[in-house]
Amino acid sequence: MSNSLTIRDLTVSYQAEPVLFDIDLDLPTGQLCAIVGPNGAGKSTLIRTILGLQKPSAGTISVLNTPNPEGIKNLGYVPQRSSVDWDFPTDVAEVVLMGTYRSLGWFKRPGKAERDRAQAALQAVRMQDFVHRQISELSGGQQQRVFLARALAQDAPVTLMDEPFAGIDAASEQQIFEVLQSMRSAGKTAIVVHHDLETVGQYFDHITLLNRKIIASGPTSEIFTPELLAQTYGFAGVLKP
Amino acid sequence: MSPLIWIYIITGLAGFTCALAGAYLIIRKSAMIADAISHSILPGLVAGFWIANGPNLLTGLIGALLSGMLTVWLVEFLTSKRRIKQDAAIGLVFPFLFALGVIWISLDFSNVHLDTDSVLFGEVTLAPFDRLKLGGTDLGPQSIWLLGFALIITTAFLTLFRKELKLATFDPLLATVSGFTPIALHYGLMTIVSVSTISAFAAVGAILTVALVIIPAATARLLSHRVSGVLRISALVGLTTSFLGTWLAFTFDLSISGMIATLLGITFSATAVLAPRNGILAQTKLRQRDQINQAIQALIIHLEAHQNTPEEATENTISHLTAELGWSNSWTQTVVQSALAKQAITQSGQTLAPGPNAQSFWQN
Numbered sequence: 001m002s003n004s005l006t007i008r009d010l011t012v013s014y015q016a017e018p019v020l021f022d023i024d025l026d027l028p029t030g031q032l033c034a035i036v037g038p039n040g041a042g043k044s045t046l047i048r049t050i051l052g053l054q055k056p057s058a059g060t061i062s063v064l065n066t067p068n069p070e071g072i073k074n075l076g077y078v079p080q081r082s083s084v085d086w087d088f089p090t091d092v093a094e095v096v097l098m099g100t101y102r103s104l105g106w107f108k109r110p111g112k113a114e115r116d117r118a119q120a121a122l123q124a125v126r127m128q129d130f131v132h133r134q135i136s137e138l139s140g141g142q143q144q145r146v147f148l149a150r151a152l153a154q155d156a157p158v159t160l161m162d163e164p165f166a167g168i169d170a171a172s173e174q175q176i177f178e179v180l181q182s183m184r185s186a187g188k189t190a191i192v193v194h195h196d197l198e199t200v201g202q203y204f205d206h207i208t209l210l211n212r213k214i215i216a217s218g219p220t221s222e223i224f225t226p227e228l229l230a231q232t233y234g235f236a237g238v239l240k241p
Numbered sequence: 242m243s244p245l246i247w248i249y250i251i252t253g254l255a256g257f258t259c260a261l262a263g264a265y266l267i268i269r270k271s272a273m274i275a276d277a278i279s280h281s282i283l284p285g286l287v288a289g290f291w292i293a294n295g296p297n298l299l300t301g302l303i304g305a306l307l308s309g310m311l312t313v314w315l316v317e318f319l320t321s322k323r324r325i326k327q328d329a330a331i332g333l334v335f336p337f338l339f340a341l342g343v344i345w346i347s348l349d350f351s352n353v354h355l356d357t358d359s360v361l362f363g364e365v366t367l368a369p370f371d372r373l374k375l376g377g378t379d380l381g382p383q384s385i386w387l388l389g390f391a392l393i394i395t396t397a398f399l400t401l402f403r404k405e406l407k408l409a410t411f412d413p414l415l416a417t418v419s420g421f422t423p424i425a426l427h428y429g430l431m432t433i434v435s436v437s438t439i440s441a442f443a444a445v446g447a448i449l450t451v452a453l454v455i456i457p458a459a460t461a462r463l464l465s466h467r468v469s470g471v472l473r474i475s476a477l478v479g480l481t482t483s484f485l486g487t488w489l490a491f492t493f494d495l496s497i498s499g500m501i502a503t504l505l506g507i508t509f510s511a512t513a514v515l516a517p518r519n520g521i522l523a524q525t526k527l528r529q530r531d532q533i534n535q536a537i538q539a540l541i542i543h544l545e546a547h548q549n550t551p552e553e554a555t556e557n558t559i560s561h562l563t564a565e566l567g568w569s570n571s572w573t574q575t576v577v578q579s580a581l582a583k584q585a586i587t588q589s590g591q592t593l594a595p596g597p598n599a600q601s602f603w604q605n
Contacts, residue, residue, distance in 0.1 A: 073420075106421070
């Protein structure tokens with residue numbers, strides 16, 4: 001089976017000191033993959049680098065065996081909910097439609113095909129009743145589901161998500177997890193930065209433990225052990241997997 | 242054509258174009274960049290005149306555009322590389338550049354019609370007499386050509402990059418990943434703001450230009466929740482206040498720039514009070530409704546707790562509510578009347594009970 005993501009010898013530095021050291025990573029396709037680590041572990045930096053938003057000082061990245069920057073075209077992206085201005089004057093339908101912009105390229109306007117794609121994506125996250133809702137009036141969980149619908153509308157084989165479960169209610173969390181499962185059933189890959197160690201073992205097939213370098217990466221059953229978690233978080237007894 | 246009609250066309254064009262260019266500044270919450278541009282184009286304008294050895298449209302325009310872009314670039318540089326907030330960066334850049342222009346005027350152009358008063362307040366009544374001449378042919382007032390050009394490129398830019406601007410403003414990261422270049426769009430947007438500002442500046446001065454870029458858009462933002470709506474309403478407000486302000490100024494023999502700027506202020510204030518959803522009145526009404534609904538919820542909880550219990554006859558009476566819930570007499574009256582009207586409760590004699598619509602108060 002081919003890799004969804006292949007990283008070799010990746011080092012990323014913001015200032016003098018590297019944030020990510022010598023990363024080698026192979027993630028499978030068609031699975032739900034979590035990237036887990038403490039604050040400051042470089043999770044968001046890793047995501048940004050994979051997306052080409054941050055230039056590495058060394059190393060190569062391939063998505064579905066296509067080297068970047070070409071490989072980025074295979075990636076969908078769900079940014080952190082707090083990274084955008086929810087006061088922006090728009091409604092749910094238009095935000096989801098933004099997921100189709102890449103396939104349109106410059107200048108071309110979205111047409112019926114794009115609107116249908118957006119509508120289907122909204123149905124998949126069960127937000128179809130909110131099509132014309134102003135985005136500032138959504139709850140945190142609803143905002144996250146809109147973002148997820150936008151990622152579905154991107155229709156990418158591999159989707160990167162930065163903390164999609166952060167700060168949302170239990171019902172929304174369950175719905176988002178169901179959407180992830182249906183993505184997996186459709187043969188797609190989700191690579192998710194996740195912070196909640198309580199749920200990571202239950203939600204994900206594959207776990208990568210990161211703390212500025214890769215501590216361990218593999219199937220959940222092999223990786224989600226107290227020893228490796230303690231090694232990642234720097235102290236023991238944080239949790240009970 | 243009479244100068245009077247030209248003045249209407251000039252102020253109308255300035256209002257429409259600046260308001261259109263300003264809409265995205267308000268949406269991006271960086272309105273003050275317009276203030277910076279409108280002032281810091283001065284040294285570029287003077288430099289252009291200096292190169293051409295006197296007032297010259299082309300060199301002045303190019304100089305102004307370059308110093309406008311220099312301002313945008315400096316602000317961008319200070320905010321991204323030096324961790325200075327945008328408002329502080331703007332405050333650092335434009336007074337310096339503006340002062341540079343003022344000093345240069347007093348050094349080299351003390352006898353040319355380029356004084357600081359007309360820079361700040363403009364003299365739109367003179368604008369029709371500043372003609373564009375090409376090989377001896379009179380092509381009409383310069384300002385019309387300038388503003389017409391600004392209008393065309395502003396409209397073209399906003400139409401051509403409609404979806405790209407939306408995405409790059411709402412989510413620059415996704416825009417980058419999707420193969421669009423937010424930074425190029427940012428500079429494109431700043432270019433059209435600069436061109437609009439410069440064109441209006443020449444006719445109506447710096448203060449009114451800033452007002453025309455910011456106020457119509459800020460008004461439109463209160464009235465619309467869509468980008469296209471903000472753009473349309475902003476342009477409409479810019480156009481109508483400019484026409485109306487000019488007419489009032491002529492009728493009562495007042496300063497045109499002053500009248501338009503005043504009208505803009507009044508329009509915004511009235512909108513801030515009266516806007517259907519975001520207005521102060523609507524918000525107050527909404528808060529009052531929430532307060533009453535919350536009180537009705539508390540009332541229903543109380544009634545349900547004592548319903549069908551031995552103490553129902555004493556607990557669930559209006560007179561007892563005042564003591565039990567800590568409400569004033571008049572507030573109790575308001576809440577009970579409203580709850581009865583909404584059939585959230587029912588009344589038989591002195592005793593109250595949850596009504597048929599009681600449950601609906603929890604569904605929102």
